[in-house]
Amino acid sequence: MASADKVRRLLDLLDRLQSGRAHNTGELADFCGVSRRTVFRDLKTLQDSGVPVLYDSQKQGYWIAAGTFLPPTDLTLSETLSLLIVAQELGDFSRGIPFQESARDAAMKLLSNLPGQLRQHVGEVVETVQIRTEAQPELQGQRRHYEHALQAIERHQKMRLCYGSLAERKEIRTLVSPYRLVFMRRCWYIIGRSSLHRAVRTFHLGRIVESELTDDLYEIPPRFSLKRYLGNAWHLICNRSQRCDVVIRFQPLVATNVSEVSWHATQLLRWNADGTMDFMVTVDGLQEIVWWVLGYGDQAEVLQPPELRSMLQHHVERMAMTYGVLPTTTTDETSPKLPAKRKRKARKTASTRNSKTAKKKSRKKSAKWTGPTSPKKARGSRRKSS
Numbered sequence: 001m002a003s004a005d006k007v008r009r010l011l012d013l014l015d016r017l018q019s020g021r022a023h024n025t026g027e028l029a030d031f032c033g034v035s036r037r038t039v040f041r042d043l044k045t046l047q048d049s050g051v052p053v054l055y056d057s058q059k060q061g062y063w064i065a066a067g068t069f070l071p072p073t074d075l076t077l078s079e080t081l082s083l084l085i086v087a088q089e090l091g092d093f094s095r096g097i098p099f100q101e102s103a104r105d106a107a108m109k110l111l112s113n114l115p116g117q118l119r120q121h122v123g124e125v126v127e128t129v130q131i132r133t134e135a136q137p138e139l140q141g142q143r144r145h146y147e148h149a150l151q152a153i154e155r156h157q158k159m160r161l162c163y164g165s166l167a168e169r170k171e172i173r174t175l176v177s178p179y180r181l182v183f184m185r186r187c188w189y190i191i192g193r194s195s196l197h198r199a200v201r202t203f204h205l206g207r208i209v210e211s212e213l214t215d216d217l218y219e220i221p222p223r224f225s226l227k228r229y230l231g232n233a234w235h236l237i238c239n240r241s242q243r244c245d246v247v248i249r250f251q252p253l254v255a256t257n258v259s260e261v262s263w264h265a266t267q268l269l270r271w272n273a274d275g276t277m278d279f280m281v282t283v284d285g286l287q288e289i290v291w292w293v294l295g296y297g298d299q300a301e302v303l304q305p306p307e308l309r310s311m312l313q314h315h316v317e318r319m320a321m322t323y324g325v326l327p328t329t330t331t332d333e334t335s336p337k338l339p340a341k342r343k344r345k346a347r348k349t350a351s352t353r354n355s356k357t358a359k360k361k362s363r364k365k366s367a368k369w370t371g372p373t374s375p376k377k378a379r380g381s382r383r384k385s386s
Contacts, residue, residue, distance in 0.1 A: 022061025049118035089131035162210035239285030
């Protein structure tokens, strides 16, 4: 951590020295929170690393000419450190973004070009910082599809795809004009116009079975933007005809955790006196947000719209059947009703469980006294026999 603190201090020192005026060692010591002796050592470290620290004898202060950058990369130290961290971590083969291994190679080249002593300090800081991404699907077998998509966008050539569609529940073949290649929600997606659907569609890279470039050329519509395409979708599925204002009440156990994340561009939070928190958002479509709410179990309750509340009731009832729990009868007219066959199955499961429990209790009671029902009756029976 000492090296990390030193690099941070050197970066702060650089920012101050490039502020446009000269600073004496006393000012720099107060700014960095260290002694003047430490400031002298830091200034020497910068000079030994190739940073042109100048001394103004008249003003008796140190300064760096504005716009001074590290040779030969033309980047400031702060920019270099940030690029190294991001490129090295996200380019990691096992935990980074798929197909970005070249970023890690670039980070190593950038580090090797840093001057002298600074290279060691920066390298030690980079090792102490890690970026952990979410679990991702195995995509190494899909690299050629990723490269085809990049080439298609670069050359404006259409792609012919064989795709395992979840919506159609079968493999489809279509000619795609890729508009964007997006990494989102753990995976790469191709967004472009599909000849089969005659509309812009989203294709999950991991579900592409075959891909090839064609000689057909296309142009990306100048008015197309990813923001406009996704609209107010919770994640990727946008249904503008189903725009809804959603209100979800989170219990105190998870409320703070939810409030710490910016889940959606439209979200608003309202805290209540009892510690609960109302999460408000406007979304285009309810298919995706319903699964997010289910992930919080009984700690989240949908207050509106009724359609989303009904969808959750349906999922809860199906879960109750899966685990053999008979759902509580509800008078909510918006709640979907279970088919009679499923109700009978749930009742039968609950009835079977109750009968088994009763038999267990009966066996426990009978095990307490193996003779007649009571000692008094036993003595009476012996008198009669005598």
